[in-house]
Amino acid sequence: MIYIGNHVSVSAGYEAMGREEVSLGGDTFAFFPRNPRGGRSKPASPEDIEKLKELLARENFGPLVVHGAYTMNLCSAKEEVRMNTREMMRDDLLLLQSMPGNFYNFHPGSHTGQGAETGIRQIAEGLADIIAEVEDRSGKELGNIILLETMAGKGSEMGGTFEEIRAMIDTAEALIPGRRIGVCLDTCHVWDGGYDIESDLDGVLAEFDRIIGLDRLLAIHLNDSKNICGARKDRHEKLGQGRIGEEALRRVVQHPLLQNRPFILETPNDDEGYRQEIALVREWMQP
Ligand SMILES: [Zn+2]
Ligand SMILES: [Zn+2]
Numbered sequence: 001m002i003y004i005g006n007h008v009s010v011s012a013g014y015e016a017m018g019r020e021e022v023s024l025g026g027d028t029f030a031f032f033p034r035n036p037r038g039g040r041s042k043p044a045s046p047e048d049i050e051k052l053k054e055l056l057a058r059e060n061f062g063p064l065v066v067h068g069a070y071t072m073n074l075c076s077a078k079e080e081v082r083m084n085t086r087e088m089m090r091d092d093l094l095l096l097q098s099m100p101g102n103f104y105n106f107h108p109g110s111h112t113g114q115g116a117e118t119g120i121r122q123i124a125e126g127l128a129d130i131i132a133e134v135e136d137r138s139g140k141e142l143g144n145i146i147l148l149e150t151m152a153g154k155g156s157e158m159g160g161t162f163e164e165i166r167a168m169i170d171t172a173e174a175l176i177p178g179r180r181i182g183v184c185l186d187t188c189h190v191w192d193g194g195y196d197i198e199s200d201l202d203g204v205l206a207e208f209d210r211i212i213g214l215d216r217l218l219a220i221h222l223n224d225s226k227n228i229c230g231a232r233k234d235r236h237e238k239l240g241q242g243r244i245g246e247e248a249l250r251r252v253v254q255h256p257l258l259q260n261r262p263f264i265l266e267t268p269n270d271d272e273g274y275r276q277e278i279a280l281v282r283e284w285m286q287p
Contacts, residue, residue, distance in 0.1 A: 002220075002253060003028035003062030004281045006265040006274040014044055015051035018059070024271065025278040028062040028262035030105070033092045037071055049098050062262045064099075065147070065184065065219045068092060068106030074126035075109040075119040075158060085109075086126055093134045093142065100143030103219050103262070105184045108148050108159040108168060119158045124171035131176055147184040147219055152192035152234035160193045160232070162211040169216070183212060186221035186266075187252060188237070191244050194230040198248040205257055220263045222281070224249060238267045239277050253284045 005026030008017045010033060021029040033044075056064075072085040093104060111119030131142050148168055153160020159168070169181050185208070191197055195204045208214060224242030226235035240246030252258065265277050 001285055002259060002281075003262040004222075004265070004278050004285075005029035005262065006267075006269070006278070007031065007067070014048045015055060018052045018055040018061070021061075022055070022059055024275045025282070026274075027060060028064060028264065030065045030067050030264045030266075032067050032069060033095055034069055034088065037069065044095060046098065053099065062260075063219070064102040065262050065264050066092070066096060066102060066104045066144070068104065070107065072106060073109040073112075075111050075114065075122040077112040077114050082122065082126065086130055089126075089130050090133050090137075093130065093144065093146075094138055096144050097134065097138045097140060097142075102144050103147050103182070103184070104144050105147040105149055105219060107151060107157075108165075110156045111158060112156055114156075116158065116164065119156075120164065120167045120171055123158065123168050124175060127168075127172045127181065128175035131180055142180050145180055145182045145218060147182050149184045149221070150186055150190050150193070152189045152232050153194075154192075154232045154234055160189075162208055166212050169212070182216045182218040184219040184221060185217055186223060187244060187249065188221070188223035188225040188242075188266075189234060191225050191229050192227055192231050192233050192235075194232075196229050197252065198229065198244055201248065201251050201255060205255070209257075214257055217258075217261070219261055220252070220258065221266050222249065222252065222263045223266050236266055236268060238269060238273065239265070239280060250284045253281055 005021050005028040007030045008020045010031045073081050074085050076082050108123050148165050151157045151159040159165055197204050224237040224239050224244045226237045226242055227233040228243050239249055
């Protein structure tokens with residue numbers, strides 16, 4: 001089995017997100033601790049977070065996949081953007097220290113003309129510094145694994161190949177030893193990046209395993225794509241209505257090497273659409 005859920009809004013509070021996901025039929029979810037376009041994070045009450053944790057345990061939820069703001073960029077050519085990103089990630093991860101055992105997923109960034117090598121170095125240095133600061137300020141080891149998201153590779157976007165992700169992990173872990181970094185595989189992004197999960201899912205997973213290691217693959221973003229494989233576009237589509245298609249996405253959900261992980265829908269849907277997609281994925285989970 002897998003865990004399935006979607007993005008929910010933090011605007012009504014933490015426990016409210018859990019209730020919302022239960023009402024949609026899910027058993028995991030994603031949320032932005034702050035506005036997805038950046039900005040200040042909402043102050044969270046410790047009691048509200050405790051209530052959410054009780055609900056998650058009671059309802060047998062899988063790990064949550066918290067999402068860093070889209071505006072974050074650890075490898076921007078602009079120092080101000082890099083520094084703001086570090087602050088946002090540090091604050092998000094500090095907040096999440098009271099919710100250990102979950103994942104914090106983010107887009108590695110865009111090198112904005114600096115070149116991939118510089119991008120990889122800045123991402124790794126950023127991660128190492130952020131982790132050190134969170135552990136120092138909270139007086140505790142980082143409680144949540146940070147997930148680098150596989151990206152479509154549009155423009156100067158980093159993380160469009162498994163090799164780049166591997167290089168980010170290796171460079172970061174050389175700076176701060178320990179295993180605090182994993183990967184979130186987005187089906188739309190890898191497809192748009194040229195990995196043909198429609199006709200060769202086994203081959204793509206074998207390549208992921210060879211280059212990164214499947215033990216690092218800890219969460220899935222389950223999306224169809226509006227574009228053809230290799231388009232490098234990153235336009236999500238509803239499950240079964242895009243170019244990846246229902247058969248291929250069903251094989252992803254059923255794949256033995258991908259079980260026991262949280263799958264997050266980032267498809268263009270309203271609540272009713274998510275309720276239906278969650279039910280559809282639950283059908284696919286039946287043997
Ligand atoms: Zn995604
Ligand atoms: Zn995307």
